[in-house]
Amino acid sequence: MGDEAKGRSVIIRTRFAEDLSPVSGDRVQLQQVVLNLVMNGIEAMSSVADRARELLITTRNIDADRVQVSIEDSGIGIDPQKLDKIFDSFYTTKPGGMGMGLSISRSILQAHGGRLWAAANDGPGTAFHFAIPSYHEQESNAGV
Numbered sequence: 001m002g003d004e005a006k007g008r009s010v011i012i013r014t015r016f017a018e019d020l021s022p023v024s025g026d027r028v029q030l031q032q033v034v035l036n037l038v039m040n041g042i043e044a045m046s047s048v049a050d051r052a053r054e055l056l057i058t059t060r061n062i063d064a065d066r067v068q069v070s071i072e073d074s075g076i077g078i079d080p081q082k083l084d085k086i087f088d089s090f091y092t093t094k095p096g097g098m099g100m101g102l103s104i105s106r107s108i109l110q111a112h113g114g115r116l117w118a119a120a121n122d123g124p125g126t127a128f129h130f131a132i133p134s135y136h137e138q139e140s141n142a143g144v
Helices: 002-007 027-044 101-111
Strands: 011-015 054-063 066-073 115-120 126-133
Touching: 002 011, 002 027, 027 054, 027 066, 027 101, 027 126, 101 115, 101 126
Parallel strands: 011 054
Antiparallel strands: 054 066, 066 126, 115 126
8 A cells, every 4th residue: 555655645654552462353354444444545635735645544452352443544534424324335425436345344344243433533534443353362272
């Protein structure tokens, strides 16, 4: 995604927790979710010309049982009345968009026991967050 961001004058910043718990899941599917959210964030900033185009990716442990990933852009934002609709199949805010990316991402995360949601930033832009369960080795396999 670095080349894509650079080509669109987007600065990607990261703030990863050093003590992040491991998670269990399909690596390809979870990567697809992150890729979709990052690409959406980059595209959301395409019309921004009066401020820096920044994308912040953060990770943290919510508690002992859940990990959260957040992707925040400094784009134009989403109408608060449409925040719930953006996860519906075939609903899109992008010209030429299919309206499937967020719906599929939410389904992937739900299949992993997690959830996906969006919220308006305090400043410009939107934040997408997802939380998934932490991996805990079962007691019966502890010595194996």
